[in-house]
Amino acid sequence: MGPGRRRQRAGMFLVAPALLHASLWIGLPVIASVVLAFTKYDVLTPPQFVGFDNFRDMLDDAVFRKSIVNTVVYTFFTVPFGMALGLLMALALHTGLKARGIFRTAIFLPQVTATVAIALVWLWIYNPGNGLFNTLLSFVGIQGPAWLASTSWAMPSVILVGIWQGIGMKMLIYLAALQSLPKELYEAASVDGASKVRQFFSITLPLLKPATFFVLITSMINAFQSFDQIYILTDGGPANSTTMMTYEIYKSAFREFRVGYACAQSLVLFVLLMGFTLVNRRMMGGTRGHS
Amino acid sequence: MELKRRSLLAAIGAGTAAAALSGCGTGSSAAGSADGPAEGEITLLTPIYEGANGKTLLEKQILGGFRKKYPDVKVNVDYTTYTQLNEKITTGLAGGLLPDVLMMGVGWIPPFAAKKAIAPLPEKFATAHDYEKRVLEPSRYDGKLYALPVVLDTRIVVYRKDHFAEAGIKKTPANWAELRAIAKQLTKSGRIGFDPFSIELRQCWETFLFANGGQLFSEDGKKVLFTDSRGVEALQFFKDLSKDGSADYTKKTAAGAPSNVQTGKASMMMTTSALWEQCREQSPDLLKDDKLGCFVLANRRPAMLQGGTLVSQSARSKHPAAARALVEYLATPESILGAAKQRGSVPGLKDLNESGYVKENKFVDLSLRNMSAARSEGGTAAWMEIREKIKPTLEPAIVGGQSAKDAIAELGRLAEAAIGRM
Numbered sequence: 018m019g020p021g022r023r024r025q026r027a028g029m030f031l032v033a034p035a036l037l038h039a040s041l042w043i044g045l046p047v048i049a050s051v052v053l054a055f056t057k058y059d060v061l062t063p064p065q066f067v068g069f070d071n072f073r074d075m076l077d078d079a080v081f082r083k084s085i086v087n088t089v090v091y092t093f094f095t096v097p098f099g100m101a102l103g104l105l106m107a108l109a110l111h112t113g114l115k116a117r118g119i120f121r122t123a124i125f126l127p128q129v130t131a132t133v134a135i136a137l138v139w140l141w142i143y144n145p146g147n148g149l150f151n152t153l154l155s156f157v158g159i160q161g162p163a164w165l166a167s168t169s170w171a172m173p174s175v176i177l178v179g180i181w182q183g184i185g186m187k188m189l190i191y192l193a194a195l196q197s198l199p200k201e202l203y204e205a206a207s208v209d210g211a212s213k214v215r216q217f218f219s220i221t222l223p224l225l226k227p228a229t230f231f232v233l234i235t236s237m238i239n240a241f242q243s244f245d246q247i248y249i250l251t252d253g254g255p256a257n258s259t260t261m262m263t264y265e266i267y268k269s270a271f272r273e274f275r276v277g278y279a280c281a282q283s284l285v286l287f288v289l290l291m292g293f294t295l296v297n298r299r300m301m302g303g304t305r306g307h308s
Numbered sequence: 309m310e311l312k313r314r315s316l317l318a319a320i321g322a323g324t325a326a327a328a329l330s331g332c333g334t335g336s337s338a339a340g341s342a343d344g345p346a347e348g349e350i351t352l353l354t355p356i357y358e359g360a361n362g363k364t365l366l367e368k369q370i371l372g373g374f375r376k377k378y379p380d381v382k383v384n385v386d387y388t389t390y391t392q393l394n395e396k397i398t399t400g401l402a403g404g405l406l407p408d409v410l411m412m413g414v415g416w417i418p419p420f421a422a423k424k425a426i427a428p429l430p431e432k433f434a435t436a437h438d439y440e441k442r443v444l445e446p447s448r449y450d451g452k453l454y455a456l457p458v459v460l461d462t463r464i465v466v467y468r469k470d471h472f473a474e475a476g477i478k479k480t481p482a483n484w485a486e487l488r489a490i491a492k493q494l495t496k497s498g499r500i501g502f503d504p505f506s507i508e509l510r511q512c513w514e515t516f517l518f519a520n521g522g523q524l525f526s527e528d529g530k531k532v533l534f535t536d537s538r539g540v541e542a543l544q545f546f547k548d549l550s551k552d553g554s555a556d557y558t559k560k561t562a563a564g565a566p567s568n569v570q571t572g573k574a575s576m577m578m579t580t581s582a583l584w585e586q587c588r589e590q591s592p593d594l595l596k597d598d599k600l601g602c603f604v605l606a607n608r609r610p611a612m613l614q615g616g617t618l619v620s621q622s623a624r625s626k627h628p629a630a631a632r633a634l635v636e637y638l639a640t641p642e643s644i645l646g647a648a649k650q651r652g653s654v655p656g657l658k659d660l661n662e663s664g665y666v667k668e669n670k671f672v673d674l675s676l677r678n679m680s681a682a683r684s685e686g687g688t689a690a691w692m693e694i695r696e697k698i699k700p701t702l703e704p705a706i707v708g709g710q711s712a713k714d715a716i717a718e719l720g721r722l723a724e725a726a727i728g729r730m
Contacts, residue, residue, distance in 0.1 A: 057729065059423070060398050060401040060402050061401060061420070061423035061424075061425050062423055074725075079718075080700060145558065145559075162558070163558030163559070166557060166558040166560065166707075167558060167707075168707050168708060253700065254699070254700060254703055255557070255703050255707045256700070256703040256704040256706075256707050256708050257700050257703070257704070260700070268696055270398065271394050271395040271398050271399075272394045272395075272692070272696045273692060273693040273696050274394075274398060274419075274692050274693065275693065276398075276402075
């Protein structure tokens with residue numbers, strides 16, 4: 018056996034545990050859910066093959082269509098705003114700010130706090146009677162709305178929580194990327210007389226392209242998978258104004274006992290996510306910005 | 309044979325498909341006989357007995373008594389809430405770990421009995437205690453007894469006697485026209501006359517539907533009946549109240565928070581008998597000063613939604629005799645009285661009508677005196693799916709511009725489709 022063959026075997030041996038784990042806990046469930054998407058399965062009785070019935074039902078399901086729209090709207094607002102705020106905070110913390118360790122911790126804290134705990138705090142903030150927002154508004158003579166019970170305000174309220182909660186991770190990734198940027202480029206730009214603003218747009222932003230692509234994709238996936246805050250804050254209401262795809266999948270599977278239908282809905286979510294990721298990759302030219 | 313990548317993937321795919329299509333279907337046969345000796349280790353899944361007090365009541369008192377009677381049975385308790393009960397049952401069924409004894413809500417028996425997830429109980433259980441006639445109806449499916457009631461949660465209207473007296477109103481409304489007029493009269497300076505929305509919209513609309521002479525489904529549970537004018541009128545009534553300004557969907561309170569009637573922000577509200585216990589803890593002065601009254605909603609007929617918690621035996625229990633013994637024990641007057649007291653609920657046994665608890669809690673007393681007006685939700689094997697559709701389908705008519713007729717028609721279509729899939 019040659020050395021190349023031995024190295025190949027050693028490599029296979031080293032990746033085997035991860036491969037086994039991925040096959041068992043990711044691969045098999047994915048295949049099972051694809052299979053179940055074409056069945057009528059209620060957990061109580063064995064699955065029955067129904068062809069494309071679940072997908073046809075989905076076309077007639079106005080609430081699921083609404084949940085797709087809501088998910089896109091939620092993603093459209095939380096991702097770019099969250100990324101912009103995350104980058105701004107990373108830039109601020111990248112400077113020689115005093116007590117920046119405290120600020121970094123404070124900004125990152127929502128990321129590591131259980132969403133349920135966060136949502137409970139926001140439930141109080143949004144409380145129409147004695148919540149923080151309406152109390153503050155009352156000081157300036159404004160009667161605040163019932164934030165989570167109003168079809169006009171519920172989605173913006175949920176989006177605000179989503180942005181606030183996601184900033185920490187985005188900030189951290191940007192901060193790590195900023196710290197790895199080559200200093201000599203900035204020195205050369207300063208010698209050439211480039212202003213700080215010019216340096217930001219001509220050096221920093223292009224060099225952050227791989228980080229931006231990573232943040233964009235992970236943020237989009239997170240936004241598409243938002244569940245906890247909806248579950249606690251609004252239960253998808255009022256009048257389905259905040260229901261999301263993951264919430265509808267959960268309801269179909271665990272509340273309505275339509276597991277086959279939930280698998281079909283999951284498949285649609287998977288295809289949408291895959292599509293968005295490929296489009297983004299194409300638009301941003303992948304991660305070739307900085308090597 | 310050489311193992312190729314394609315053949316490996318095909319094998320994984322085929323294996324998974326086979327597992328999904330056959331292995332996921334849970335077994336259906338019970339391992340033992342329900343007539344044998346009660347012994348073994350069993351699990352109880354309960355959405356009630358929440359909190360430290362409930363846990364102590366169940367484990368020390370109720371199960372303490374059970375252990376004395378059945379020393380060879382060990383009971384493990386799986387606590388949950390009604391919100392998460394579905395998930396618990398679904399995952400339990402999928403994983404083949406369905407608890408031996410399950411507590412579930414009114415309306416849940418037909419779906420689980422139809423799929424043979426729960427076992428029929430001997431008819432003698434139905435005559436072991438003195439049940440009100442209506443109380444056992446939600447426990448039956450296809451003529452057979454599948455569960456026993458533990459506690460009932462009725463929906464009644466609670467009102468502020470002081471608000472009524474200030475406005476010179478001497479009697480409670482006998483129909484919706486009077487209810488609307490009184491609600492309008494009592495609405496002033498930030499106070500709403502009637503709060504129907506602080507309970508689950510599904511249950512509130514159902515109470516109005518029943519009071520309007522309507523019903524949800526046909527006797528066999530295969531035909532949708534709520535789409536007629538009575539169902540539409542019930543939903544339209546909420547729209548009319550909201551239009552008058554005497555009801556406001558955005559002013560509903562969360563479960564457990566001081567209700568609008570307690571805080572004086574509403575003069576009447578649809579609620580359960582549990583509000584009495586809540587007032588005892590949060591606003592005892594209202595009870596001491598006798599400021600709260602209650603009545604049964606009426607229009608074409610008086611009606612009170614009868615919800616509650618039932619106890620049933622899993623059809624897949626490996627210790628069916630032990631499970632059945634626990635079901636029987638949890639439905640005895642001693643167990644029921646403790647559970648009812650803890651939750652402020654209505655005990656469904658006539659044996660307890662004269663108990664101190666019933667006489668003290670006026671909302672429970674009213675409920676028991678009006679059990680002939682009680683109506684239950686459910687009645688179809690497709691209920692688990694339909695119950696989830698009611699609130700989100702009716703809500704757009706109340707908070708949006710959708711007409712009551714369109715919302716009810718849409719709900720009817722969804723319900724018919726769900727029944728068609730059974």
